[in-house]
Amino acid sequence: MKHLIRGEKVKLSDFTADSIIEIEVIINAHAEIDITCFGLNENKKLADDSYMIFYNQTASPSQEIQLLNHKSGMGHFRIDLSKLPASIQNLVFTATIDGNEAMEMIQSGILQIKAEGQAILEYSFSGQDFQNEKAIIMTEIYQKGVWRASSVGRGFDGGLAALLKDFGGEVAEEQDQPQPAPPVQQPPAPETSQSQTKKIMLEKKMAEQAPKLLDLSKKAKVSLEKAGLHDHQAKVALCLDISGSMNSLYRSGKIQEFAERILALGTRFDDDGTIDIFLFGANAHDAGELSVDNFSGFVNNLIKKYPLEGGTYYGKAMKTIREHYFGSASKRNTPYASNVPVYVMFVTDGATFDESATISHIQNASYEPLFWQFMAIGKSNKGTKKRRFFTSMFQSDFTFLEKLDDLKGRYIDNADFFSAEDPGNISDSELYDLLMQEYPQWVKEAKQKGLLAQAQYQF
DSSP states (O other): OEEEOTTOEEEGGGTOOOSEEEEEEEEEOSSOEEEEEEEEOTTSOOSOGGGEEBTTBOBOTTSSEEEEEEETTEEEEEEEGGGSOTTOOEEEEEEEEOTTOOGGGOSEEEEEEEETTEEEEEEEEOGGGOSSOSEEEEEEEEEESEEEEEEEEEEETTHHHHHHHHTTOOSSOOOOOOOOOTTOOOOOOOOOOHHHHHHHHHHHHHHHHOHHHHHHHHHHHHHHHHTTOTTOOOEEEEEEEOBGGGHHHHHTTHHHHHHHHHHHHHHHHOSSSEEEEEEESSSEEEEEEEETTTOTTHHHHHHHHSOOBSOOOHHHHHHHHHHHHHSOOOOOOSOOOBSSOEEEEEEESSOOSOHHHHHHHHHHHTTSSEEEEEEEESOOOTTOOOOOHHHHHTSOOOHHHHHHHTOSSOSSOOEEEEEESOGGGSOHHHHHHHHTSSHHHHHHHHHHTTSBOSGGGOO
């Protein structure tokens, strides 16, 4: 294996005769870092954005470039050079860092080019190679008579938006603006942030692959703007009851439709196009991610993997969720701060068997940047006073959930509750308004009480 120094260029044919190669990137840093491969033309321009391969677009049109695996600071690509169209002459591998951090925070970074499972070329770098850059080009693979590789190590201060501009891509649709009359001077337009750029790419992807989701996302946006949360960022989780009594709701497709509506909310809160899925019945399950890529038929596949169970235990699900996001579900009596809160949509059709454990988790989670939005499927007793016995037999008892909504002994009010006899009968706009009844106030108080750290949460 050859170790490349910065700026070194080599012929791939000197190291392998195979046209199929793999690129593996691993960057260690205490920050969120995304890895992207740009397929560019001979002028190093992005003539076709379907050759921008990243977490929201994991393969090129004919699968010539595939992102096999990815997470923060890591990307694993498979490339068949022989199948690339003639228009793609350059493959540029980049890393972009989110938030206020810069590439100088990198502790170590390595990019390996592999053939037949063996590393043939390697380029190493660290934060000492950079300063305030928000994006770097690590390596290029390019066609010049034969395929070659070059270790670049070039930085950009502007992050993903700067890369797109350099490659000739469009960050956002530009609209003609009237010129101000002199001598009035307008302040320069703010630079598009990396998060805004990602959201633009996500909306474009939904427009092409999932127009229904994009329509729902726009409806969610209206409700968020009314609540003063148009630029709000949060992780979204959907926690679903898989007790046996939910069978008809799953078979009818209503849970699939509801999950899509929550995914659409997630696309407004987060730019990665995913929400986390948790399940509970007799046990609790961390069931992975629902995304723009896999939402079609997702719930049917989910129930095949996790058959409906006997029993309903809220507390087990809450324990799993808290451990997933905060590494622990232990007792807390001091604030746990984070830059990004978690919004949990908790759906059930019945009472829990573990009330004391549930109460304990709600109270302890009130010290965490975590909001519980409960939705009961059925008719709630809330507000009902005198009922005949026959009516009460067909009335769901959600007294405990109503209690959680107003629970004492919490650092902050971290829960809301509403019920729906049939989730399919609530319009999209009405649902998104219901989901924002108490959450905006929680965000404000969470900021004031030290649970949220960034200035974006100021009202």
